[in-house]
Amino acid sequence: MARARSFKNSQIAEYPSPIFQLLSVSHLTSLFSSSSPKTPRTQKFLPSSPSLLLFSLFIFFSFSVLLILTTQSSIPCSVVFPSSPLSSFSLSSLDPIVGDDDKPRLWRGEMVPLPVRGVYGNVSKLEEEFWRQPDGEGYQPCLDFSIKYRRESPAVAKERWRFLMVVASGGLNQQRNQIVDAVVIARILKAALVVPVLQVNLIWGDESEFSDIFDVEHFKRTLQADVRIVSSLPSTHLVSRQSVEAQIPFDVSPTWIRTRFFKLINEEGLLVLKGLDSKLSKNLPPDLQKLRCKVAFHALRFAAPILELGNRLARRMWIEGPYIAIHLRLEKDVWVRTGCLTGLGPQYDDQITKERNIGPQFLTGRHNLSCSDRRLAGLCPLNAFEVARLLKALGAPRNARLYIAGGEPYGGSQAVKPLVDEFPNVVTKQMLAREGELLPFVDKPSTLAALDYIVSLSSDVFMPSHGGNMGRAMQGPNKRMMLSFFEDSSISEDEFGATMRKLHEKSQGQPESRVGKRRRDRSRDVIAYPVPECMCKRRSSLFRTGRTYLTGYM
Structure with a gap:
């Protein structure tokens, strides 16, 4: 079991600088409102002495300088102050806060889930534990780029000669990963990036373009300080x-990229x-890792039609209470690619x-493993x-909605029958959608995958x-750790359940750092392990007012 609202990958909706929150509650405001009972109303906000006036001006300008410095940082740690349960889920929260010069300053949350409904009524302790949400442990996005990175940014953002074009292939999530790496490579080469081309998928026949x-x-707006992005090549x-x-x-490094292509x-x-898929090294310098997170979790927002329909479907599930979402990978191409038995x-x-023998190039992973070995290896x-x-x-009640x-x-239907027999309240997007809502997306598997997300x-x-x-973008269970117990027919269902719950409990603790003790940990994907490059603990409890939403996010 894994929580959609996991702290592993958190998206915090951003509101105006906490400095304003501090000023609104601070005792410093008394410096501007102190007056005797006899002070005329028109002089209420005037300080009572010249020295106090100078001190007040000093404090005001000090905070002004601090505010300017904080707003120069790119997407700082932040908190959210929702006014109502649904306020954080409105489409208006997806828009940037724009300054007088029409440049985005702070960004509200890209995708924020509906609030937790809670479980009420006569439920067992096991069921209550099943629905319990993990503690965020204070981790939040912290994309504080270095001074060197920010000094180089203006020149990169104005590049007019060097252009990078990238053709992204695969399904939705593979395309997303390649788009992320395309932005990073453009930054490495100090080149402008043409909006990536999505290759027609040979398996699903999806002809969607980036803008679809x-x-x-x-x-473009989100990345305007990092890389110049254009819709098409100039005529020159x-x-x-x-x-x-x-x-x-x-596993190519930035040095390899520069040496080979600059x-x-x-x-x-x-x-x-x-053919960029997973080619760029996972172990990049901190600034480039942060850029990866900025692209994946801030810049790549779904198009408005997808967001609007996805939000409607989510509300229809949410309104009836808590529910489980299962990414059930049972498609034909999955079995062909994994080399596993159905x-x-x-x-x-x-x-x-037969189909695998016709197209052996589709088989992923280690080719010399038998079906049983591939299964035990978690493939x-x-x-x-x-x-x-x-x-x-794990304690899911039989009447749980899936x-x-x-x-x-x-x-x-034969493939999903064992699941429906145990949990009859199964819902799909086709069942949730009303007549005609899915019609524009019938032949667009990538769009349908976005709705699922x-x-x-x-x-x-x-x-x-x-x-x-x-699974990496939200949070999945450690399947490899659990598989050996699936194969053991000697243990009872009670023992199996106790073991699964114990294993799962271990994964619900503090988020694991990408840079662990083992050397191979550095090859972990920062999207799945955003600590320490892209997430940090709240530095101070000074601004800890109001509720924060901790979610899996795109």
Whole structure:
């Protein structure tokens, strides 16, 4: 079980600087309102002596300087002060706060879940524990870029000669990762980035463009201080034929990028990259890690039609009480790519094997492992029976409402029958949507995946059946640690449940740092492990007034 409102990846809605909050409650305001009972009303806010006036002006200008310094930081730690349960979920909260010069200063939350509903009535201790939300431990986004990074930013943001074009492939979450890396590479090369091209997906046939899925203008505005982003190449750079760089090794460093491409892009003014998926090193300098987080969790906002429908679907689930969201990865392509058995019998497994033999390039991971070894290594998705067993072991009540995220399962209703038998209150986006609402998105799997993400974000419990980008962006259970107990037929269901709860409890503590004691920890993805580069604990309790929303976020 994993919580959609996890502190592992938190999005805090940002409101005006805490300095204003401090001034509004501070005793310093008494300096401007002190007066004797006989003071005329027109002189109420005048200090009573010249020395007090000078002291007041000193305090005022000191805070003014401090305010200017704090607003220069990029997306600081912040708090949220909701006025009502639904106020933080309005679409208006997705807009930037714009200054007089039309440049964004502070950003409100990109995606904020609906408030926790709570569990009422006659529930068991086990069920109460199941619905309990994790403690955020005070962790919040902290994208405090270095002075060196900020000094270099104006020149990079005005770049007019070097341009980077990137072709992103795969499903929604793979495309998101490549867009994130495209921005980072543009920053490394000090190049302007052309809005990425989304390659037509060969498996799902999705022909969506960037603007169909993401808010282009928001993307540009959010990153305007980091990288210049343009919608298309200028006429000076249009040529009849461009060379495309597709042979990029894995785990390339910023030094490799500069050595390999800087001379080329400096001379020709254009670099086209393809096949970026997971090629850029996960262990980057802190500023570039922070930029990754800024792109993934602040700049990549869904387009308005997707947000509006996703919010409506989420409200329809939320209004009836707490619910579980399960990212059920049972699609045909998942079985082909993972090299695993479906659990549906020889007829289905033989068909998958035939398709895998036709396209062996689709198989991911280690090719020399048997199906059982791949499963024990955590490379296989849990099937519907295993998901149901895990939910029962963790204490989910039979009448719990389940939202199923994911594409069409291979095997149809037979594939999900074991889950429905144990938890009959199963809902999908097709069931939630009203007539005609999904019609504009019928042939757009990436958009449908975005709707799933939004509804999952507001769930009380989120659990992916398979590791992947969506599970990392929210928080998934440690499946590999649990798998050996799934295979052990000698333990009873009670023992199995107690073991699962104990293992899960360990994962609900303080968020694990990306930079651990082991050398290989540095290869962890900062999107999944945002501490310490992108998140920090609240530095002071001085501004700790009001409730904070801790969520998984895009």
